[in-house]
Structure formats: structure tokens, C-alpha cells
Amino acid sequence: MLLLESKCGIKIELQKQGEVEALGLFAWGYNNCGQVGSGSTANQPTPRKVTNCLHTKKVVNIACGQTSSMAVLDSGEVYGWGYNGNGQLGLGNNGNQLTPVRVAALHGVCVNQIVCGYAHTLALTDEGLLYAWGANTYGQLGTGSKNNLLSPTQIMVEKERVIEIAACHSTHTSAAKTQGGHVYMWGQCRGQSVILPHLTHFSCTDDVFACFGTPAVSWRLLSVEHEDFLTVAESLKKEFDSPETADLKFRIDGKYIHVHKAVLKIRCEHFRSMFQSYWNEDMKEVIEIDQFSYPVYRAFLQYLYTDTVDLPPEDAIGLLDLATSYCENRLKRLCQHIIKRGITVENAFSLFSAAVRYDAEVTQTCPSSLTVSPLPSLL
Numbered sequence: 001m002l003l004l005e006s007k008c009g010i011k012i013e014l015q016k017q018g019e020v021e022a023l024g025l026f027a028w029g030y031n032n033c034g035q036v037g038s039g040s041t042a043n044q045p046t047p048r049k050v051t052n053c054l055h056t057k058k059v060v061n062i063a064c065g066q067t068s069s070m071a072v073l074d075s076g077e078v079y080g081w082g083y084n085g086n087g088q089l090g091l092g093n094n095g096n097q098l099t100p101v102r103v104a105a106l107h108g109v110c111v112n113q114i115v116c117g118y119a120h121t122l123a124l125t126d127e128g129l130l131y132a133w134g135a136n137t138y139g140q141l142g143t144g145s146k147n148n149l150l151s152p153t154q155i156m157v158e159k160e161r162v163i164e165i166a167a168c169h170s171t172h173t174s175a176a177k178t179q180g181g182h183v184y185m186w187g188q189c190r191g192q193s194v195i196l197p198h199l200t201h202f203s204c205t206d207d208v209f210a211c212f213g214t215p216a217v218s219w220r221l222l223s224v225e226h227e228d229f230l231t232v233a234e235s236l237k238k239e240f241d242s243p244e245t246a247d248l249k250f251r252i253d254g255k256y257i258h259v260h261k262a263v264l265k266i267r268c269e270h271f272r273s274m275f276q277s278y279w280n281e282d283m284k285e286v287i288e289i290d291q292f293s294y295p296v297y298r299a300f301l302q303y304l305y306t307d308t309v310d311l312p313p314e315d316a317i318g319l320l321d322l323a324t325s326y327c328e329n330r331l332k333r334l335c336q337h338i339i340k341r342g343i344t345v346e347n348a349f350s351l352f353s354a355a356v357r358y359d360a361e362v363t364q365t366c367p368s369s370l371t372v373s374p375l376p377s378l379l
Contacts, residue, residue, distance in 0.1 A: 025050040025059045025071060033067045034098035035082030041098065052099040054079060065116035065134075065169050071100065076110030078103040078123060086119045087150035088134030094150060105151045106131070115219070117167040117187070122174055127312055128161030129154055130176060138172040139195030140187030146195060156184070156197050161295075161312070166205035168219040175208040175219075179295065180255070183207070188214055233307075236263065240305040241298075249286045250301065253294040256286075257301055267304040270326040292322050300331070309334045313342025317350075 026047040027036045034041055037050040054071065061072035068082035068089060079100040080089035087094050090103040106123065109131075113124040120134030120141060131152040132141040139146055142155045156162060159178060166175040172188040176197065184197040185208040202208060209219045230238065239245055239260065246258035264271035273279070289297055296318040299311050309331070311319060316338040323331035 025054060025062065027069065033083035033096050035064070035067050035069050037069060037081045037098070037100055039098050050100065053102070054100050061112070061114055063114045063116040063121070063167075065121070066118045068116065068119075068121075070114050070116055070121060072111050072114050072123075076112065076126065078106050078111050078114060080121075083119075086135035086148050088116070088119050088121050090121060090133045090150070090152050092151045103152065113165055115165050115167040116169055117174060118169060118172050120167070120172070120174070122165045122167055122176075123152065124162055124165045124176075128163065128179065130156045130162045130165060132174070135172070138188035138193045140167075140172045140174050142174060142186040142195070142197045144196050146193065159184070159197065164205060166208065166219045168209055168213065168217050170215065170217055171209065171213045171219075173209060173213050175205040177205050179298075185212060188212075190214070236305045240302055248284075250289055250297065251286055252289045252292070252297050255294050257298055259301055264301075264304060268326065268328065270328075291325075293318060296322060300326075303331060303334075309338065311338060313339050313347060314350075316342070 027038075027050050028044040028047045029036065031038065031041055031043045036044045036048065037052065037054075038044055038048060039052065050071075054073075058074040059071045060074050063070045065082070065088055068080065068084065070089075071079045073079070078090070079102050080091065081097045081100045082089070084091065084096050085094050089097060089101065090105060091097070091101060092105065109129075110126045111123045111131075112126050115122050117140055118135070120132065120136065123131045125131070132143070132155050133149040133152045134141070136143065136146050136148050141149055141153070143149070143153065156176065160182070161179040162176050163179050164177040166177075167173065173185065174187045175183065175185045177183050181203065183200050183202040183205055185200055186194045186197045188194075189212045191214075200208065202211075206218060206220070209217050213219075241258050243258045246260055248259050248261050248264075250257045250259065261271075261275055265275055266272075292300075293315075295311070295315050299309055299315070299319055300322050303309050309316070309319065316335045320332060320335040320339070323329075323335055
């Protein structure tokens with residue numbers, strides 16, 4: 001049996017039994033509010049599998065508040081149980097739950113990370129959207145007020161895409177990191193209340209809790225194992241946008257991206273041609289880019305290091321344009337896949353127009369719900 005993840009308030013663990021079996025969720029400890037999920041308030045001295053409605057489901061992420069528990073399924077659904085006096089389960093009420101209950105307010109939203117503070121909860125979706133609910137005495141929900149929320153509410157709406165969120169069951173502090181590397185914090189801060197996300201000078205969310213947490217804590221597990229071996233792919237991924245080893249910078253929209261000429265020449269024919277002695281760019285240390293936006297060009301350069309793309313469909317259109325310009329056929333296919341997967345009623349026409357413009361084969365899998373006039377004639 002392999003332990004994949006462990007969280008405390010109560011003790012709760014995510015374990016895998018064999019490569020083909022579903023992930024099992026186990027909980028034990030103090031259970032005065034039903035936080036073990038056993039259906040009673042009796043304490044649980046030994047690990048017990050959380051069953052009920054989670055029995056046949058695959059749990060991929062877990063989090064614990066002081067007396068509440070949350071879980072995310074592989075489908076992106078969220079379940080909560082335990083104490084709910086501040087609405088931290090996100091169920092629209094403040095009644096305790098002795099067994100897992102689905103957070104219905106997040107229906108249609110795919111959550112891939114969830115964290116809990118002392119009595120509040122944050123959830124991050126696959127589109128980089130951030131939701132908050134529960135206790136808000138110190139502004140830890142980041143809504144601009146101190147009112148508790150019984151249901152999930154989106155925050156940081158005007159900020160760029162969020163890629164990581166952080167909270168700890170012993171604090172009333174929240175933190176988030178954006179795609180651009182900016183770290184924000186809000187909530188309890190050295191005796192003060194920060195009621196809106198505040199930009200910090202930190203580069204990682206761990207520093208927020210080390211410097212501002214009360215008490216100072218680490219919000220995630222620390223590993224004592226030292227792994228000094230990295231594969232070639234892992235090493236390349238680690239060195240992307242690394243000022244220490246880079247020999248070239250791209251400047252887009254006033255922001256810099258640090259790269260290595262050798263990697264670009266190996267991975268992209270466009271750059272192989274660019275960095276010839278008869279091109280002006282070969283002698284430059286900073287190259288200005290004005291044809292594409294910062295998120296799009298960063299995603300392209302990151303793709304050269306990681307061979308993966310992580311962009312919302314709307315930005316994937318711009319990346320598709322770039323891939324077409326640079327004759328990157330594999331990147332075009334990845335963008336087409338992202339656009340296919342992201343087609344909705346709201347964005348169908350704009351995505352379809354882009355697909356036609358860039359000769360992308362994305363129209364074959366338009367959802368049936370979009371077959372309303374005049375779209376059928378286009379498909």
C-alpha cells in the first residue's frame with residue numbers, strides 16, 4: 001500500500017492499493033463533529049476507510065480544516081463533511097455533516113486543488129479560477145468584507161490565472177500564486193486583517209505562512225528525502241525561465257522570460273534559423289516580441305522545455321496562431337485539442353472562427369448542445 005497524501009486537523013490519508021485499483025480515503029482521530037466521515041461522532045482510534053457516497057469514487061485531493069474535511073474527485077467534484085458552523089463545507093447552510101456531501105454549488109466546475117484554513121476553504125479550478133467560502137473573521141476569503149460565506153464565491157476575478165493556492169488548518173491566512181509568478185496573501189497577518197488579496201514580494205506561497213502565519217507554519221508536508229537525480233526532461237523543465245543559467249531574454253509586454261539559446265535551437269527550426277550569424281538576433285541578449293501576448297509566448301517557450309501546453313482555450317487561439325507562423329505542427333495539434341475540449345455555447349463562434357482562420361481541425365467534436373442555428377450549417 002502506497003501513501004500518496006496526508007492531511008491533519010483530523011488524520012486523513014489518501015492511499016493507493018496496487019496500480020489498477022481506485023484510490024482509497026482513510027480517516028481517524030477526534031470526531032466530535034463528524035470530521036472522520038464515519039456517520040457518527042464516535043472517535044476513531046484506527047484508520048477507517050471513508051465510504052458512503054465516496055465508496056466507488058476516485059479521490060485525488062484532500063484537505064482538512066480544524067474540524068472539517070474536504071475531498072476532490074477525479075471528475076472535479078468536491079465533497080465535504082464535519083463541522084460546518086461557519087459554512088466551511090460550502091453547502092449553503094451551517095449544519096454539520098457526519099458523512100461526505102457533494103458541494104452542489106460547484107456543479108459544472110472542475111476543481112483540481114482544494115485547501116482549508118482553520119474554518120475556511122479555497123478551491124482552484126482547472127481554468128485557474130479561485131473560489132472561497134466559510135469563516136471570514138480576518139478577511140481570509142478575500143472578498144473585501146468580513147462576512148462569512150455559506151457557498152463558494154469566486155475571488156481574484158481581476159487577477160491573472162491562479163496556479164496554486166495555500167491555507168493551513170491552524171491559521172486564518174490564505175495565499176495564491178499566479179501564472180506570472182506573483183504571490184498574493186490575505187486574511188490574518190501579524191494581528192491585522194487583510195480583506196483583499198495583497199501582492200507580496202515572495203516567490204512561493206510557503207514564505208507567506210513562514211512570515212505572516214499565526215503561528216508560523218508550513219502549509220504543506222515537508223519531505224526529508226533528498227532526491228538528487230533528475231531526468232533530462234525534468235532538468236529542462238526546472239531550468240525554464242531561470243535567470244541563473246539563461247543566456248537570452250525575451251521581452252513581451254514589459255515582462256522578461258529567461259531562456260537558453262541551445263535549447264531553442266534544438267527544439268525549434270525557427271530559432272535554429274534565427275540564431276545564425278547573419279541574423280541580427282544572434283548577437284542580442286534581449287529580444288523584443290510584439291506580435292504575440294506575454295501568456296501566449298511564455299506558453300510557447302515553456303512548451304519547448306516541457307513538451308506540454310497549459311492554457312485556456314481563448315489563449316490557445318493565440319498560441320495556434322504562433323504555431324502556424326513558426327511551422328510547429330505538433331504544437332498546432334496540441335492547441336487544437338485544447339480548443340476542442342474547451343468549446344462552450346459562449347465561446348463556440350469565436351473558437352470556430354479561429355479554427356477556420358488557422359485551418360484547425362476542431363469542429364468535428366463540437367458538443368451536441370451547440371447545434372443551434374446557424375452553427376449546424378457551419379459544421
